[in-house]
Amino acid sequence: MITAGDKIIGIDLGGTKVNVGLVQNNEVISSKKQRIPKNSKDEWEVLNLIINLTKEVIDNHKIVGIGVGVPSILDRKNGIIHEVQKIPTWREIHLGAILEKEFNVPVSIDNDANCFTLGEYQFGAAKAYSNFVGLTLGTGMGSGIITNGKLMGDANGGSGEFGMIPYLDGVLEDYCSGSFFKDILKVDGEVMSKLASNSNIEAIKGYEQFGEHLGNAIKIILFALDPEVIIIGGSIAHSSIYFDKGLKKSLSTFAYKKILNNIEIIYSNTPHIAVLGAAALMYNLNE
Numbered sequence: 001m002i003t004a005g006d007k008i009i010g011i012d013l014g015g016t017k018v019n020v021g022l023v024q025n026n027e028v029i030s031s032k033k034q035r036i037p038k039n040s041k042d043e044w045e046v047l048n049l050i051i052n053l054t055k056e057v058i059d060n061h062k063i064v065g066i067g068v069g070v071p072s073i074l075d076r077k078n079g080i081i082h083e084v085q086k087i088p089t090w091r092e093i094h095l096g097a098i099l100e101k102e103f104n105v106p107v108s109i110d111n112d113a114n115c116f117t118l119g120e121y122q123f124g125a126a127k128a129y130s131n132f133v134g135l136t137l138g139t140g141m142g143s144g145i146i147t148n149g150k151l152m153g154d155a156n157g158g159s160g161e162f163g164m165i166p167y168l169d170g171v172l173e174d175y176c177s178g179s180f181f182k183d184i185l186k187v188d189g190e191v192m193s194k195l196a197s198n199s200n201i202e203a204i205k206g207y208e209q210f211g212e213h214l215g216n217a218i219k220i221i222l223f224a225l226d227p228e229v230i231i232i233g234g235s236i237a238h239s240s241i242y243f244d245k246g247l248k249k250s251l252s253t254f255a256y257k258k259i260l261n262n263i264e265i266i267y268s269n270t271p272h273i274a275v276l277g278a279a280a281l282m283y284n285l286n287e
Contacts, residue, residue, distance in 0.1 A: 004024075007064065008282045009066040011275075020033070020050070026276075028271075043093060046087055046089070064282070067115070067281035068099070069281075071111070076108075079099075108284070114144035114151055115144070117144025118144065119278075120134055126266075130228075132231060137177055138236060139177065140173050163217075176214045178236065208249075212246040213250075215248070216250055226259060228263075232268065
């Protein structure tokens with residue numbers, strides 16, 4: 001039985017960086033992060049990065065397990081990751097077996113959006129809810145689903161991939177993530193945020209457009225799942241003040257006003273939620 005006092009490693013594998021943290025008593029007590037090399041030559045370049053960062057964070061601590069959040073579909077039972085979209089060399093990686101052999105502790109792996117959602121339920125803004133959706137907006141768009149207090153089970157870790165639903169000339173993720181700023185507006189997301197903070201009219205209009213697209217995505221989620229609350233996290237969530245107007249405008253056209261009046265939309269402010277969410281996978285093994 002794993003308890004809050006035990007030390008757990010949480011690993012957040014993103015599209016551009018790896019973040020490793022040591023979690024104890026519901027807090028990240030130490031962490032390290034590093035960017036993933038662009039155009040990595042083979043799968044072991046990123047694997048070695050994860051292993052070496054984890055060793056640095058463990059130091060002399062005794063850990064009881066490792067939880068990993070990955071931006072892909074996977075075989076949870078066997079710890080095999082498939083088709084990591086942002087790391088082309090990762091087509092089929094037996095990450096669970098590799099880390100268990102390296103560190104001699106249990107390893108649990110899940111989709112990163114599922115980890116975010118589970119982390120908010122375990123540590124953050126969603127403790128009071130038993131039916132909700134966690135939505136992450138960053139390099140891509142991901143989501144996790146909690147139903148009756150449990151992370152939704154599925155065959156391949158792919159449930160809740162609303163970002164891959166066809167939309168306009170692409171998919172929702174093209175318009176509801178950093179891709180919207182980079183590929184459609186042709187501006188870096190961080191630059192966009194700075195421009196908006198300086199009251200740049202074009203940047204503010206761009207965020208309103210983003211909010212309208214995000215509202216369309218949320219309407220799809222409401223039709224499909226009818227949750228109590230939607231919790232939005234990820235780097236873009238920090239700019240909600242700029243896209244909230246467009247979001248509300250889009251949601252105002254939702255067909256069922258009762259659902260619209262009852263739904264809560266909350267922005268995550270839980271520190272280190274990606275690492276905490278990965279670590280929460282180990283607590284989830286207690287159930």
